[in-house]
Amino acid sequence: MIETAGVGAAQDLEIAEICARFGNDRHRMLDILLDVQEARRWISPASMDAIAAAVGLTRIAVEGVASFYSFLSLAPKGRVTIRLCDDIVDRFAGLDAVVAAFAEELGIAPGETSADGAFSLEYTPCIGMCDQVPAAMINEVVAVRLTKARAREIAQRLKAGIAPGEAVLPGFAELGVQERVRAQVENNIRQAGEVLLGPVMQDRGLQAAMAMEPGAIIDAVEASGLRGCGGAGFTTGRKWRFAAGTQADRRIVICNADEGEPGTFKDRVMLTERADLVFEGMTIAARAVGALEGIVYLRGEYRYLLDHLHAVLEERRARGVLGQGFDIRIQLGAGAYVCGEEGALISSCEGLPGEPKTRPPFPVTRGYLGFPTVVNNVETFAHVARLLDQGPGWFHAMGTERSHGTKLFSVSGDCERPGVYELPYGQKVRDLLALAGAEHAAAVQVGGPSGTMIGRDSFDRCLSFDDLATGGAIIVFSSQRNILEIVDYYMSFFVHESCGYCTPCRVGNVFLKKAIEKFRKGQASDEDITYLKELSGTIIETSRCGLGMTSPNPVLSSLENFPLVYAALTRPSKDGVKATFDIQSAIDGARGIAKRRSYIFDKDFSK
Amino acid sequence: MTDPRKARVATVSLAGCFGCHMAILDMDERLIGLMEKVEFDRSPLTDIKTFTRRCDIGIIEGGCCNEENVHTLIEFRKNCDVLIALGQCAIMGGLPAMRNAIMHAAEPLRECLEEAYISGPYLRNMTRLIPNDPVLPLVLDRVYPCSEVVDIDYQIPGCAPSGDIIYSTLATLLDGRFTGFDREDIRFD
Numbered sequence: 001m002i003e004t005a006g007v008g009a010a011q012d013l014e015i016a017e018i019c020a021r022f023g024n025d026r027h028r029m030l031d032i033l034l035d036v037q038e039a040r041r042w043i044s045p046a047s048m049d050a051i052a053a054a055v056g057l058t059r060i061a062v063e064g065v066a067s068f069y070s071f072l073s074l075a076p077k078g079r080v081t082i083r084l085c086d087d088i089v090d091r092f093a094g095l096d097a098v099v100a101a102f103a104e105e106l107g108i109a110p111g112e113t114s115a116d117g118a119f120s121l122e123y124t125p126c127i128g129m130c131d132q133v134p135a136a137m138i139n140e141v142v143a144v145r146l147t148k149a150r151a152r153e154i155a156q157r158l159k160a161g162i163a164p165g166e167a168v169l170p171g172f173a174e175l176g177v178q179e180r181v182r183a184q185v186e187n188n189i190r191q192a193g194e195v196l197l198g199p200v201m202q203d204r205g206l207q208a209a210m211a212m213e214p215g216a217i218i219d220a221v222e223a224s225g226l227r228g229c230g231g232a233g234f235t236t237g238r239k240w241r242f243a244a245g246t247q248a249d250r251r252i253v254i255c256n257a258d259e260g261e262p263g264t265f266k267d268r269v270m271l272t273e274r275a276d277l278v279f280e281g282m283t284i285a286a287r288a289v290g291a292l293e294g295i296v297y298l299r300g301e302y303r304y305l306l307d308h309l310h311a312v313l314e315e316r317r318a319r320g321v322l323g324q325g326f327d328i329r330i331q332l333g334a335g336a337y338v339c340g341e342e343g344a345l346i347s348s349c350e351g352l353p354g355e356p357k358t359r360p361p362f363p364v365t366r367g368y369l370g371f372p373t374v375v376n377n378v379e380t381f382a383h384v385a386r387l388l389d390q391g392p393g394w395f396h397a398m399g400t401e402r403s404h405g406t407k408l409f410s411v412s413g414d415c416e417r418p419g420v421y422e423l424p425y426g427q428k429v430r431d432l433l434a435l436a437g438a439e440h441a442a443a444v445q446v447g448g449p450s451g452t453m454i455g456r457d458s459f460d461r462c463l464s465f466d467d468l469a470t471g472g473a474i475i476v477f478s479s480q481r482n483i484l485e486i487v488d489y490y491m492s493f494f495v496h497e498s499c500g501y502c503t504p505c506r507v508g509n510v511f512l513k514k515a516i517e518k519f520r521k522g523q524a525s526d527e528d529i530t531y532l533k534e535l536s537g538t539i540i541e542t543s544r545c546g547l548g549m550t551s552p553n554p555v556l557s558s559l560e561n562f563p564l565v566y567a568a569l570t571r572p573s574k575d576g577v578k579a580t581f582d583i584q585s586a587i588d589g590a591r592g593i594a595k596r597r598s599y600i601f602d603k604d605f606s607k
Numbered sequence: 608m609t610d611p612r613k614a615r616v617a618t619v620s621l622a623g624c625f626g627c628h629m630a631i632l633d634m635d636e637r638l639i640g641l642m643e644k645v646e647f648d649r650s651p652l653t654d655i656k657t658f659t660r661r662c663d664i665g666i667i668e669g670g671c672c673n674e675e676n677v678h679t680l681i682e683f684r685k686n687c688d689v690l691i692a693l694g695q696c697a698i699m700g701g702l703p704a705m706r707n708a709i710m711h712a713a714e715p716l717r718e719c720l721e722e723a724y725i726s727g728p729y730l731r732n733m734t735r736l737i738p739n740d741p742v743l744p745l746v747l748d749r750v751y752p753c754s755e756v757v758d759i760d761y762q763i764p765g766c767a768p769s770g771d772i773i774y775s776t777l778a779t780l781l782d783g784r785f786t787g788f789d790r791e792d793i794r795f796d
């Protein structure tokens with residue numbers, strides 16, 4: 001018993017040390033839990049007690065956070081956790097064989113942890129490597145372009161006790177911080193545009209901003225016509241003006257690097273190649289609105305970028321362009337799509353479960369810890385730095401009437417050249433498909449699952465806020481693909497990612513998925529189409545945040561653009577009896593209990 | 608021209624409490640006027656137990672909790688032009704469907720029957736057995752609303768629905784001018 005007490009005390013010391021590292025601050029709960037998870041491979045009840053004591057919260061408050069995020073676990077995980085992206089794009093690229101190879105080598109199925117505590121195998125939604133699938137995370141190391149053979153090889157090295165980095169890339173340990181990033185993941189920049197991916201002069205935008213009054217910076221950003229690149233497309237200048245105009249002692253600038261929308265990976269490339277420009281844009285925003293604190297919310301899946309980003313920040317501090325008043329910290333996420341929604345993102349930064357907040361108040365008036373907060377996408381900040389350097393007129397001249405400048409598109413799926421394309425707003429879908437070698441596309445998912453699924457008759461539509469808006473995801477599907485399989489997968493994504501606060505989103509998406517399954521089984525009738533539309537309408541109308549308001553989009557846009565797919569699968573019921581009702585399975589349990597057969601439905605009931 | 612024949616109405620109580628049939632009688636003296644236009648065919652009200660001819664309207668009380676309910680419901684669908692689910696049990700499963708909540712057990716049906724006949728704290732069951740006479744229909748895995756088993760044309764809400772809503776629905780259906788329910792008529796008490 002003395003030994004257990006000794007171990008317990010030592011454990012508590014380690015946790016106390018982790019909590020102390022974050023000032024015993026309850027608002028840093030997510031950081032604390034991530035470190036505990038890394039040290040112990042799970043968040044045990046005893047750990048939760050210790051954390052609660054250190055930060056002055058109840059145990060249930062700690063558990064509320066720990067149970068919310070999928071990268072935190074309430075049961076012991078393996079020392080090495082392999083998370084395979086199970087997105088539809090990975091499935092189409094041969095995920096099954098990769099899973100089978102890992103499962104066979106490690107002796108565990110997805111969802112399991114090996115008995116010796118060495119390995120866990122899991123599925124996870126899109127990890128932002130859609131241009132190099134199938135992809136997986138092995139602890140924080142990213143492995144791309146997996147094949148059966150490569151999965152076997154990696155698993156064997158892991159079993160031999162080789163660290164994940166070395167197991168994926170022999171020689172990993174000798175590489176420098178930035179080299180590691182580039183060795184793990186390809187950039188696949190296919191088309192560099194004038195604003196972001198072409199040649200860029202360092203800190204020129206910031207120099208220009210330093211010579212301007214804060215109000216003049218906001219004027220310039222507004223005059224450029226820049227709209228947010230995270231999906232919603234709100235005018236950036238207006239957002240900043242609201243934040244600057246709210247009376248407050250503190251203001252905060254947050255960069256949204258959660259990039260959770262399946263099919264989106266352009267922020268990954270920006271953070272790899274243009275991190276300086278992103279931080280420069282944040283620093284300009286801070287000057288414009290009067291903020292001293294900046295936070296980059298980096299999705300947990302991009303943990304492999306963390307050291308690199310810290311190095312860039314350190315280097316900016318050394319150059320004197322950061323840390324003189326305004327400074328930036330990086331908040332790591334923990335595997336929750338909804339944390340990309342700005343309210344949920346702020347909750348997460350505050351150390352709470354990543355649940356959206358009721359709006360209004362909007363973050364620009366009451367955001368992080370109640371202070372005015374500007375949340376912008378990674379790409380948006382980079383645009384800001386460039387347009388201050390080159391002038392708002394230069395930026396405004398590119399693009400279309402209501403969408404100015406260039407946009408990054410992440411193209412993946414059935415195409416020859418998946419990767420990132422920087423193009424002025426207003427390109428036809430057809431032109432982008434031609435660049436990507438996807439002329440034979442049969443369907444394109446514009447903007448990811450929450451966006452719009454279009455067919456060939458819509459390929460002349462334009463990529464801009466006037467027509468097809470997108471945060472950047474362009475997922476291509478050939479005529480080999482089953483539309484309803486895709487819709488079914490996207491609904492399972494939303495079912496998995498709903499935070500559960502609103503019943504229509506938590507339950508309604510499950511019902512939508514079930515209805516789609518009915519079509520796939522050929523059991524649907526005409527009235528199921530009406531049901532899909534009505535239920536979708538209810539979910540959109542009654543959900544609190546953008547997740548629920550967009551989650552029926554895969555259903556609605558495929559119904560609109562692929563009506564024949566649905567029509568071909570509906571049939572009137574036979575004799576008015578529902579195809580989904582199966583009397584045999586309904587009475588099977590009772591047969592077993594009564595130990596006799598049915599005198600109505602079993603012809604040979606007397607036997 | 609000959610007089611148009613009276614509309615033939617069939618009714619049945621499946622997994623219901625007969626309250627919805629009582630509610631049919633709540634139409635009170637309006638029944639007399641209605642009877643000039645309809646005649647009851649297969650129904651507990653006439654004690655006719657099988658279909659001998661096609662009916663215009665079938666009215667179903669209660670959902671399906673056993674195989675006989677399913678069989679009867681399918682018979683109704685086959686023999687009636689228009690099928691109406693009357694009351695919450697027919698529409699949603701209602702009170703009997705409370706047993707559907709026992710869904711997380713390994714064998715939900717067995718657990719339900721054991722609690723009802725063997726292990727429940729307020730039981731007086733001298734045999735200590737789950738009833739299993741061969742004439743008893745097999746119980747379904749869960750209680751199904753009618754619309755999960757067959758196509759249903761109309762659903763009259765309420766537990767029990769008021770005599771008013773039953774009357775106005777039947778009267779307007781017979782005249783071919785049914786357009787939906789009056790909000791005030793939808794009550795649950």
Ligand SMILES: Cc1cc2nc3c(=O)[nH]c(=O)nc-3n(C[C@H](O)[C@H](O)[C@H](O)COP(=O)(O)O)c2cc1C
Nearest residue numbers: 228229230256258259260340341342376377380546
């Ligand atoms: C469910 C959901 C997920 C989101 N995910 C992201 C994301 O990963 N990255 C992002 O920049 N914006 C995301 N957004 C949009 C943000 O809420 C917010 O509008 C955006 O960060 C604002 O920046 P912008 O104006 O520069 O686009 C998401 C929104 C919702 C509803």
Ligand code: SF4
Nearest residue numbers: 499501502505545548
């Ligand atoms: S809409 Fe969905 S994700 Fe958004 S708050 Fe409601 S339940 Fe959560």
Ligand code: SF4
Nearest residue numbers: 623624626694695696
């Ligand atoms: S709906 Fe109400 S009145 Fe009608 S059968 Fe069910 S419990 Fe009885």
Ligand code: FES
Nearest residue numbers: 085087126129130
């Ligand atoms: S990494 Fe699998 S779809 Fe994005």
